[in-house]
Amino acid sequence: MGRTIAILIARLIFAGVFIMALSFKFMDITATAGYxxxxxxxxxLFLAWIAAFFELGLALAFLTGIFFSPAALLAGIYVIFLAVAFHGPGRWAGNQAEFGFFIDHFTFLAGLLFAAVHGPGEALVVRTGQARRPSALAQ
Known part of the structure; x- marks a missing residue:
């Protein structure tokens, strides 16, 4: 029971992070485009919309369990891209906090890789042909 609760909390955290990110984009897409x-x-502006809908897809995958492992891997790639593109070494000299933001993305990556390997758990998973099969990474 404790394992199931921990997995569900982790899935909610993953989904919550991407829901917050996409909600900021939807609230002010021009600010995101400016960034x-x-x-x-x-x-x-085009990239901001792509990012918002990509984050929506990730949130749905984490909430439903559909395509969970591939979504976790894609999220990991996305998170590291964001770390390098927006918090990379070129920004550290101007603001030392950027280094902390950069490192935080790798912590998130670690959780996403762990999730990709172990899958969405057994509880609250939408069962489709893809979701029923054990993750190829977990084998």
């Missing part, structure tokens, strides 16, 4: 532009990416 993306500040990192010199082209098409910042």
């Amino acid at each position: 993306i532009a500040s990192a010199s990416f082209p098409f910042p």
Whole structure:
């Protein structure tokens, strides 16, 4: 029972982080686009919308358990991309807190990799052909 509760809490935390991120984007997509532009990416408004819908997909995967392991791996890649692009070494000299933000992304990555390997657990998982199979990573 304790294992099931821990897994469900972890899934809620993962989903919650991405729900918060996408809600900030939906509340002020132009501010997100401005932040993306500040990192010199082209098409910042387009990328902001892509990021918002990607985060929505991740949140749904964590909440339902559908495509859980692939979503956790994609989330890990995304989180490390965000760390490097928005909190990487080029920003440390101007603000030492950026180094802490950078490192925090790797802690999140560790949890996502663990989740990808161990899957969504048995409770509160939408059962589809994909969700019933054990994760290829867990084998």
